[in-house]
Amino acid sequence: MQNNSARGATLPAYEQIKRYVLEQIEKGVLGPGDVVPSETELVKEFGVARMTVSRALRELMAEGVLNRVRGSGTYVAPRQYESTVLQIRNIADEIAARGHRHTARVLSLATSDDPSAIAALELESGPAFHSRIVHNEEGEPIQYEDRYVNPQVFPDYLAQDFTLETPNHYMVRLAPVQRAEFRIYAQKPDAHVRQYLKMEIGEPCLLLIRRTWVGRHVATSVRLWHPSSRFHLAGTV
Amino acid sequence: MQNNSARGATLPAYEQIKRYVLEQIEKGVLGPGDVVPSETELVKEFGVARMTVSRALRELMAEGVLNRVRGSGTYVAPRQYESTVLQIRNIADEIAARGHRHTARVLSLATSDDPSAIAALELESGPAFHSRIVHNEEGEPIQYEDRYVNPQVFPDYLAQDFTLETPNHYMVRLAPVQRAEFRIYAQKPDAHVRQYLKMEIGEPCLLLIRRTWVGRHVATSVRLWHPSSRFHLAGTV
DNA sequence: GAGTGGTCTAGACCACGGC
DNA sequence: CCGTGGTCTAGACCACTCA
Structure with missing residues (x-):
């Protein structure tokens, strides 16, 4: 294993x-x-003690990434789609935590004068910023993100490339979220959402609606649609 | 540390x-x-190597039970308060908070040998206790509760009258919940659940599955079905 | 500087699976 | 039987906190 270099924590x-x-x-x-x-x-490959490899693999098993069977071997665990409600979440990080590949398709990124959105952001006047993005895990769509953003809080929102960084990550990076309010629904998607999520007719969505505050301002208001067959929320308390 | 005895795994x-x-x-x-x-x-007290103690404490930190600070010490983590999502735990209180009347209908209350329930409760052998209750808000059904209970933790469960007190209230009264794990799904109900919840065909359910721990035991495992038209989860973070 | 946790080593014995 | 993972030891060096 490489030793720690002079500077720069290894x-x-x-x-x-x-x-x-x-x-x-x-x-x-x-x-x-x-x-x-x-x-x-792995001991041979990395030149470390077996205890060290053991810990690495044990932790990956605890995280649900691997299955280990004594006498047999270590295996990559089957895919599990789940997500935590309580944290202010970044879908890309969650997907990465499962060892999967995240991709995003930006459907639109523009200003919007939707009065209900302007009301949700508690703006005195419009327009608001609006983005619609489909997030994929291993190429399969698992989230349709319909987001309104407060231009006063994130003036450069429209100039970002959200195939490289999720809106959530971008916003958390610029400003710490102080408060969030959420609601969770089971709902039938409209035809538009259903098509982008490649869902069967009649299959319900898990819909998460969230508003987050930065300081006194509503920073963003988002509706996250998830196909019930490929996604659920989970967590511990 | 005690060595392994002749028989009976230590x-x-x-x-x-x-x-x-x-x-x-x-x-x-x-x-x-x-x-x-x-x-x-702890090394002195248990007569083991430091690595062994280290692993024990590290895992408890990963589980949120302890906080460890290098150079300082190991501390018991602050009590984790029930989150909004867990707070639905007592449907009767929620209904009362809205100024409405709660009623309950006990569909069944008996022992069960369902192997998957026994596994969920992490019991070595059955039976488990099982109850099915419909909760109403102002006479309208809003929750179908399908609950399995660990008899070791709540031996008198079957003798209760759950029209007077919800199972959740009963259990929290007797034993403090220390940990909970939940999953939330959007799911189509089966015909049985749909009828008891008086739902339209095609209407999805918000399904909350939760296991709660008392000490080291899984105390209860419950599936809560809610009609999407009359129920959603909400909270702030 | 003493005490803490974080990591690591180079061995060891064991239980279990599959051939 | 051999290879697998599960556990454990008795040391070690380090970064960090706190008095």
């Missing part, structure tokens, strides 16, 4: 091994059910 | 140390913010 060896395995999964070198190199093999 | 040392610390918290010997004995002290 990650712990077990963390590097975790990332290595996650990378293999992200790249598609390892898929669900595939055998992950054994502890002995 | 828990790993790190697991015993975890349980020891959890017991101290359950008994109230250790409260939020209190200093947990240092690794060195």
Whole structure:
């Protein structure tokens, strides 16, 4: 294993091994059910003690990324689609945490004079910024994001490339979210959303509506539609 | 540390140390913010290697039970207050908070040998207790509660009258919930649930699945079905 | 500077799976 | 039987906190 260099903190060896395995999964070198190199093999490959490899793989199992069977081997866990409600969430990070690839398709990015949106943002006058983005996990759509943004809080919103960074990540990076309000519904999607999410007719959506505050201003108001067959919310308290 | 005895599997040392610390918290010997004995002290007390103690405490930190600060010490994490999503736990209180009248109809209250329920409760053998209750707000059904209960934790569960007190209220009254895990789905109800909730065909349900822990035991595992037209989850963060 | 946690090593014994 | 993961030891060096 590489030693720590002069300056610039190096990650712990077990963390590097975790990332290595996650990378293999992200790249598609390892898929669900595939055998992950054994502890002995990783010990040789990384030149570390077995305890170190063991910790890396054990933590990945605790995170649901791997399954380990004594006497048999270590395997990539089947895909699980789930998400936590309580955190202010970034869908891209969640997908990455599962070792999957996130892609986004920007349907629109423009100003909007929708009065209900301007009211939701508690603006005195319009326009508001508006974006519609479909987020994919491994190419499969799992979120339709319909977002209104307060121009006073994020004046450069329209100039961003949201295929590279999610709106959520962009906003959290610029301004700390102080408060959020959410509602969760089970709802049938309209034809527009249903098509973009590639859903069967009759399949319900899990709809998460959220407003977040930065200081005294409503920073953003968003409707997140998720196909029920491929997505659920989860968490612990 | 005790060695493994002749027969009857003994828990790993790190697991015993975890349980020891959890017991101290359950008994109230250790409260939020209190200093947990240092690794060195636990090494002496249990007669194990420091790595073993380290693993026990690290895992408890990952589970949110402890906070560890390098150079300072290990502390009991502050009490995690029930989130909005968990707060629905008592449907009767929610209804009362809206100034409405709550009524309940007990469909069944009995033992059950359902293997998946026994597994969800992490019981070694059955039976489990099982109840099915419909909750009404102003006479309209808004929740179908399908609940399995651990008899070891609530031995008198079957003797209760759940038209007077909700199962949740009963259980919280007897034992403090320490941890909960939940999942939220949008799902089409089966015919049985749909009829009891008086729903239109095609209308989706908001389904909340939750397991709660009392001490080390899974106390209850519940599926809560809500008609999307009359119910949603909400909260602030 | 003493004490804390974070990481790591190079061994070890064991239980289990599959051949 | 061999290879797998699960656990454990008895050291070690380090970064950090706090008095």
